[in-house]
Amino acid sequence: xxxxxxxxxxxxxxxxxxxxxxxxxxxxxxxxxxxxxxxxxxxxxxxxxxxxxxxxxxxxxxxxxxxxxxxxxxxxxxxxxxxxxxxxxxxxxxxxxxxxxxxxxxxxxxxxxxxxxxxxxxxxxxxxxxxxxxxxxxxxxxxxxxxxxxxxxxxxxxxxxxxxxxxxxxxxxxxxxxxxxxxxxxxxxxxxxxxxxxxxxxxxxxxxxxxxxxxxxxxxxxxxxxxxxxxxxxxxxxxxxxxxxxxxxxxxxxxxxxxxxxxxxxxxxxxxxxxxxxxxxxxxxxxxxxxxxxxxxxxxxxxxxxxxxxxxxxxxxxxxxxxxxxxxxxxxxxxxxxxxxxxxxxxxxxxxxxxxxxxxxxxxxxxxxxxxxxxxxxxxxxxxxxxxxxxxxxxxxxxxxxxxxxxxxxxxxxxxxxxxxxxxxxxxxxxxxxxxxxxxxxxxxxxxxxxxxxxxxxxxxxxxxxxxxxxxxxxxxxxxxxxxxxxxxxxxxxxxxxxxxxxxxxxxxxxxxxxxxxxxxxxxxxxxxxxxxxxxxxxxxxxxxxxxxxxxxxxxxxxxxxxxxxxxxxxxxxxxxxxxxxxxxxxxxxxxxxxxxxxxxxxxxxxxxxxxxxxxxxxxxxxxxxxxxxxxxxxxxxxxxxxxxxxxxxxxxxxxxxxxxxxxxxxxxxxxxxxxxxxxxxxxxxxxxxxxxxxxxxxxxxxxxxxxxxxxxxxxxxxxxxxxxxxxxxxxxxxxxxxxxxxxxxxxxxxxxx
Amino acid sequence: xxxxxxxxxxxxxxxxxxxxxxxxxxxxxxxxxxxxxxxxxxxxxxxxxxxxxxxxxxxxxxxxxxxxxxxxxxxxxxxxxxxxxxxxxxxxxxxxxxxxxxxxxxxxxxxxxxxxxxxxxxxxxxxxxxxxxxxxxxxxxxxxxxxxxxxxxxxxxxxxxxxxxxxxxxxxxxxxxxxxxxxxxxxxxxxxxxxxxxxxxxxxxxxxxxxxxxxxxxxxxxxxxxx
Numbered sequence: 001x002x003x004x005x006x007x008x009x010x011x012x013x014x015x016x017x018x019x020x021x022x023x024x025x026x027x028x029x030x031x032x033x034x035x036x037x038x039x040x041x042x043x044x045x046x047x048x049x050x051x052x053x054x055x056x057x058x059x060x061x062x063x064x065x066x067x068x069x070x071x072x073x074x075x076x077x078x079x080x081x082x083x084x085x086x087x088x089x090x091x092x093x094x095x096x097x098x099x100x101x102x103x104x105x106x107x108x109x110x111x112x113x114x115x116x117x118x119x120x121x122x123x124x125x126x127x128x129x130x131x132x133x134x135x136x137x138x139x140x141x142x143x144x145x146x147x148x149x150x151x152x153x154x155x156x157x158x159x160x161x162x163x164x165x166x167x168x169x170x171x172x173x174x175x176x177x178x179x180x181x182x183x184x185x186x187x188x189x190x191x192x193x194x195x196x197x198x199x200x201x202x203x204x205x206x207x208x209x210x211x212x213x214x215x216x217x218x219x220x221x222x223x224x225x226x227x228x229x230x231x232x233x234x235x236x237x238x239x240x241x242x243x244x245x246x247x248x249x250x251x252x253x254x255x256x257x258x259x260x261x262x263x264x265x266x267x268x269x270x271x272x273x274x275x276x277x278x279x280x281x282x283x284x285x286x287x288x289x290x291x292x293x294x295x296x297x298x299x300x301x302x303x304x305x306x307x308x309x310x311x312x313x314x315x316x317x318x319x320x321x322x323x324x325x326x327x328x329x330x331x332x333x334x335x336x337x338x339x340x341x342x343x344x345x346x347x348x349x350x351x352x353x354x355x356x357x358x359x360x361x362x363x364x365x366x367x368x369x370x371x372x373x374x375x376x377x378x379x380x381x382x383x384x385x386x387x388x389x390x391x392x393x394x395x396x397x398x399x400x401x402x403x404x405x406x407x408x409x410x411x412x413x414x415x416x417x418x419x420x421x422x423x424x425x426x427x428x429x430x431x432x433x434x435x436x437x438x439x440x441x442x443x444x445x446x447x448x449x450x451x452x453x454x455x456x457x458x459x460x461x462x463x464x465x466x467x468x469x470x471x472x473x474x475x476x477x478x479x480x481x482x483x484x485x486x487x488x489x490x491x492x493x494x495x496x497x498x499x500x501x502x503x504x505x506x507x508x509x510x511x512x513x514x515x516x517x518x519x520x521x522x523x524x525x526x527x528x529x530x531x532x533x534x535x536x537x538x539x540x541x542x543x544x545x546x547x548x549x550x551x552x553x554x555x556x557x558x559x560x561x562x563x564x565x566x567x568x569x570x571x572x573x574x575x576x577x578x579x580x581x582x583x584x585x586x587x588x589x590x591x592x593x594x595x596x597x598x599x600x601x602x603x604x605x606x607x608x609x610x611x612x613x614x615x616x617x618x619x620x621x622x623x624x625x626x627x628x629x630x631x632x633x634x635x636x637x638x639x640x641x642x643x644x645x646x647x648x649x650x651x652x653x654x655x656x657x658x659x660x661x662x663x664x665x666x667x668x669x670x671x672x673x674x675x676x677x678x679x680x681x682x683x684x685x686x687x688x689x690x691x692x693x694x695x696x697x698x699x700x701x702x703x704x705x706x707x708x709x710x711x712x713x714x715x716x717x718x719x720x721x722x723x724x725x726x727x728x729x730x731x732x733x734x735x736x737x738x739x740x741x742x743x744x745x746x747x748x749x750x751x752x753x754x
Numbered sequence: 755x756x757x758x759x760x761x762x763x764x765x766x767x768x769x770x771x772x773x774x775x776x777x778x779x780x781x782x783x784x785x786x787x788x789x790x791x792x793x794x795x796x797x798x799x800x801x802x803x804x805x806x807x808x809x810x811x812x813x814x815x816x817x818x819x820x821x822x823x824x825x826x827x828x829x830x831x832x833x834x835x836x837x838x839x840x841x842x843x844x845x846x847x848x849x850x851x852x853x854x855x856x857x858x859x860x861x862x863x864x865x866x867x868x869x870x871x872x873x874x875x876x877x878x879x880x881x882x883x884x885x886x887x888x889x890x891x892x893x894x895x896x897x898x899x900x901x902x903x904x905x906x907x908x909x910x911x912x913x914x915x916x917x918x919x920x921x922x923x924x925x926x927x928x929x930x931x932x933x934x935x936x937x938x939x940x941x942x943x944x945x946x947x948x949x950x951x952x953x954x955x956x957x958x959x960x961x962x963x964x965x966x967x968x969x970x971x972x973x974x975x976x977x978x979x980x981x
Contacts, residue, residue: 661838
């Protein structure tokens with residue numbers, strides 16, 4: 001900007017309007033706060049990724065493996081760009097030396113290492129680079145032109161954020177600048193050029209925004225810090241994750257201030273350019289007035305609220321452009337929020353069916369003992385005893401296997417025949433002349449567990465036979481979410497034949513006594529194939545079978561240990577879960593002591609998993625909620641910015657209404673209708689879409705719609721709606737107050753002055 | 755029959771050294787059916803007087819009686835209802851609502867009162883003003899003369915006690931200006947409408963039955979036609 005422009009700006013500077021200055025300063029503060037938060041958040045995410053790479057791979061940049069003589073090491077260290085060459089004792093394997101290299105300028109690392117290998121005579125296979133770390137600093141192998149998404153992603157998000165902020169805050173600048181339109185017209189009439197007017201307006205706006213930008217940037221850093229700490233708390237239980245430590249670099253502050261200043265200047269430039277283009281006469285006459293290009297009606301509002309309704313509707317149509325940002329952002333925010341909270345509730349119900357609630361009386365601790373057969377697991381009794389002492393009501397060790405069962409045609413149950421036969425339910429079976437070969441899932445329980453199962457079924461506990469889970473999913477009359485089961489086979493046969501493979505007459509088959517048929521599955525965290533005939537057997541029987549046909553039966557690789565805690569009947573599940581957590585943790589330790597030393601084990605804790613899952617869901621909702629709230633904030637800010645401009649745009653309009661006899665109450669009624677429309681429109685648009693989206697989701701998840709709608713998150717949606725209405729009402733109360741307290745005569749006189 | 759009586763009206767703007775006396779002791783009486791023109795230089799106080807008579811502004815002192823009702827003590831709501839029912843205001847810049855059609859602009863005072871429209875009278879007024887074909891247009895789609903006719907139609911529709919016109923021809927060309935004055939005269943004669951018109955166009959003022967001259971907030975002359 002030239003000196004003449006600066007001088008001119010000082011001359012042109014007019015008395016500041018306090019309210020609109022506050023509006024500009026708030027807009028600049030919000031913009032810089034938001035951008036600063038984004039910058040500090042992304043910077044820390046980058047730092048976190050660098051730390052993760054360093055923790056996993058180390059902080060070395062290049063590495064030489066193999067024996068390196070002292071002379072060669074000195075030669076390496078003498079390279080100008082080499083900062084350090086360190087012998088890494090920890091990484092050295094089988095007495096082979098490993099030298100970690102660090103460079104002053106890692107950007108030339110690939111060229112330097114080529115030169116080094118040539119000078120020392122190192123084979124290229126001895127040199128490795130920490131590609132992951134180097135790529136975090138955007139250092140690429142020569143010839144690598146694959147796109148890296150981090151910087152473009154950051155730049156895109158910053159641009160979207162900046163663009164959205166410009167859309168919102170340029171209105172605030174327009175309000176302030178339009179307040180001076182008359183003076184600008186006079187200055188224009190006495191010879192100020194459009195460029196001088198434009199520059200002076202932008203300079204003034206920029207000067208007003210310096211402090212808010214610095215303040216907003218600092219607050220943004222604080223919010224960024226808070227967000228990261230919150231992430232630490234929410235993801236505390238995530239395995240393999242390290243805590244984020246907040247860091248900040250002065251260059252990030254410079255970038256933030258630059259981005260904020262650019263956003264503010266563009267926001268000021270938009271109205272300044274428009275004003276500078278006005279002819280002196282237009283400017284002296286004053287601000288533009290709202291007009292409709294075409295005749296419009298607001299029949300619904302007219303019918304509901306009378307002429308005030310029609311006036312409100314038409315005023316909103318005439319101001320459509322000014323309110324576009326709020327309409328879009330409020331609609332998207334509300335849609336996003338309503339769908340998000342509903343989706344999480346849906347997911348919650350679904351999880352209850354499939355996981356936590358379904359298994360709440362099934363297991364508290366599950367340990368997977370890897371790559372072992374159940375007959376080879378030692379210390380089962382000791383483990384069960386120790387668990388009992390810690391308060392476990394039941395502990396079962398089991399393994400699953402898959403064999404084939406032969407079912408003669410006449411053995412198929414009447415119920416299955418009634419719905420069209422087994423062929424109608426599944427095509428995964430082999431049809432033979434006299435029957436079927438179907439998949440037989442074998443569940444091998446430790447003997448104590450099997451006897452307990454027998455007791456649960458009310459049969460005499462024995463270890464010389466199997467219990468058949470006699471049920472098959474009736475997929476004709478029910479869906480997977482609410483499955484209905486019917487008996488698979490007739491229950492008047494006291495033995496079953498299992499095959500290792502599918503060939504009848506194979507040597508590898510065995511007839512086993514059936515102790516009972518039941519529709520009650522053993523208390524395990526297991527799901528069985530829909531059309532498999534499940535055979536539950538004790539370990540001692542399995543040992544016998546295994547010795548005879550075990551080679552041809554497919555046994556799952558892992559053994560499972562399922563422990564369920566003893567719960568008092570009268571206490572609530574939540575309280576019990578919290579109280580039981582220390583005991584469960586102790587059982588985990590015992591399992592680690594007894595089994596962990598001999599086997600490769602992995603232990604899950606249902607209560608801890610639920611707590612982690614709840615926390616994660618809460619975290620997702622919080623992040624989603626913050627995003628939706630930011631969107632809503634943009635919309636609300638636009639409404640505020642619009643109502644702040646009431647005095648400019650609508651003063652004359654309202655004076656006219658009053659002059660033809662509208663009462664102040666009528667004017668208030670009109671504003672209330674406008675407020676209802678602005679806040680209600682996004683809701684009216686969104687609710688049917690939300691219902692449609694949710695109906696599709698419910699259909700896809702096969703949940704009972706009534707179950708979802710009875711638990712739908714009405715309260716948060718209602719609170720969100722009320723918040724939108726509340727903020728729009730406040731905006732209108734402020735804007736409307738100004739108009740209502742305005743001097744009617746003054747407004748009419750100004751018009752007459754024209 | 756006396757329809758308007760002003761008793762010692764004073765209107766002061768500002769305070770202390772910045773005090774400006776816009777009206778200073780105005781006494782005025784208007785009979786029903788009179789066509790009065792108020793003339794005066796710019797800043798003489800004639801627009802202030804019109805605003806006070808229309809209930810748009812309140813006097814600092816004094817009493818304004820319209821059809822035996824004191825409008826100087828009305829609150830904002832009472833004044834708005836008074837403007838709606840008892841006064842028709844016509845401005846230099848028409849004061850039409852840009853987002854409503856001409857029909858709804860004209861019907862506005864009735865719509866605010868949720869009163870049923872007398873279609874016969876409505877058509878009589880718009881036909882006599884020559885805007886019956888423009889009723890579904892927006893104000894910005896009409897010429898200045900047509901907009902002013904619509905403003906007059908709106909002011910007449912409630913059959914008000916007073917029709918107050920502030921420089922109604924000030925923004926119009928000569929032909930349209932003459933037509934507007936003729937229309938005002940017509941309504942004065944045919945409907946016995948009381949009209950108070952502010953102008954600084956002497957030719958327009960001469961069309962009135964009575965001419966009141968204001969200077970520095972005082973009435974300095976009050977002449978009837980032929981006097």
